[in-house]
Amino acid sequence: MRIVSANLNGVRSAANKGFFDWLQSSGADVVCVQELKAQLPDMSAAMLAPAGYHGFFHPAEKKGYSGVGIYCRRAPDRVVEGLGIADIDAEGRYLRADFGQLSVISLYLPSGSSSEERQQVKFSFLERFMPHMRALIAEGREVIVCGDWNIAHQPIDLKNWKGNLKNSGFLPEERAWLSELFGHGWVDVWRTLYPEAPGYTWWSNRGQAYAKDVGWRIDYHISTPGIAAQAQAGSIYKDIKFSDHAPLTIDYAGAL
Template sequence: MSKRKTPATPSTEAPKLASIFTKKPKTQIPSDDGNQKSWKFVCWNVAGLRACVKKSDFSEVLAEQPDIVFLGETKCKEWPPEVEETFKDYSKTLVVSTEKNGGYAGVGLLSKCAPLKIHKGIGDPDFDSAGRLIIAEYSQFYFMGAYVPNSGAKLVNLEKRGKWEKLLTDKLREMNEKKPVIYGGDLNVAHNEIDLKNPESNRNKTAGFTDQERGWFGEMLEIGFTDSFRKLHPESKKYSFWSYLANSREKDVGWRLDYFVVSDRIMDNVKKSDIMSAVKGSDHAPIVMQLDL
């Protein structure tokens, strides 16, 4: 009578070893060590990040080789896969609105080196529920990115907007005493007549061009800040926002609502501050700034 062979126990070692070699290594994001001297920033109100990635592959943004990318009005609860892949070498922080199940406002920060600290919000629940602001501390500066509240149709939110501006200016003053500040994003104001196509028909009638909003912006500059684009391009009529109505973009009937505002003491270090007007994907164009410290 022949011996019955015991079935061999399947080995689990090979699959384990195979998984080690097939698993993609996780990208290591370097920390800010204070040695970097030149920084490139891009801010873009994407008007809904999931919609934007269907229209744009961010190639024009990446061509600038930005160190920090701030995205406003993201309207999403998590990063779309396209952004995860495109910016795989960046640290990522998303500030999600608690309104409309995350599909409202919101901002995000992408950074080639990890900030020392991240702070979310302006410190008031009236605004922080919308996820409008992020502050990243680096060795040599603070970066603050914002999607500023709109004063609304018929200026119904103008008083609330004033509350935001007071909180914002106080925060800028506090940070500026410690380190230089770069403040960027959709600031929802055309500061001067040169900053929109039709100043007379919009003055004190349209959100973004009231005496109050323009005054608040001016008061913010007076505490030690400079509008970098206007400083470098004092006579330029260039816009960053165009309504989707009446072929406004094709006719260049626009507004300059997006800014890089910097501490006065580093303005001379700003080598470039411009609007990437040709980039499509949103009703806003990205803005770009280079700072050499």
């Protein structure tokens, strides 16, 4: 079972850069996408339902902003759009698909880098999302939360960690929140598979960050222990640059 997480930074832009051509050759069973930056009428038929895939979406109310989606070969048994929290759901940040005893979630956690106001929105999201994550693990299902978490957890997770200790995405409070999450039983799948591989998935558009691989690992598969133990291999696709993020692929044992 192959599951991909990809922040597209605009589904239409990524489509023009060949994302859906890559999708057809990826072998993915489920693809969680973030930052659609589009509403359903803005998306072509090929974006809504690529050949061989079902498409499900939770767009933001604001045009050209945020939004998440899930593409899957097998039709899910159930789809849950949003968290049931009005201000969070208005930004299109959470979409869940259930397949038997497995749930796959596409998550786009807010960024706080644009302003202090948005950092406070991010902190508010974290405070309200932790109880949801605790409730999820208490369901007794296997769950994989794929997405752009907008937090680098440890110094290995970003190239210039010393220079970012006071910046959004590597603040002590954000990192402590992830540590608390992992303390509740959730597993960082990439870091479990590759304890010493940085695994960067995002690069600033400033300077030569991409060319010099001055990146951040802010895209994760965060999973319940049972399915995390089935993870066999991971990869980050950089041959074609679809956005400022690179798709993160994890292969799990068994079929969907």
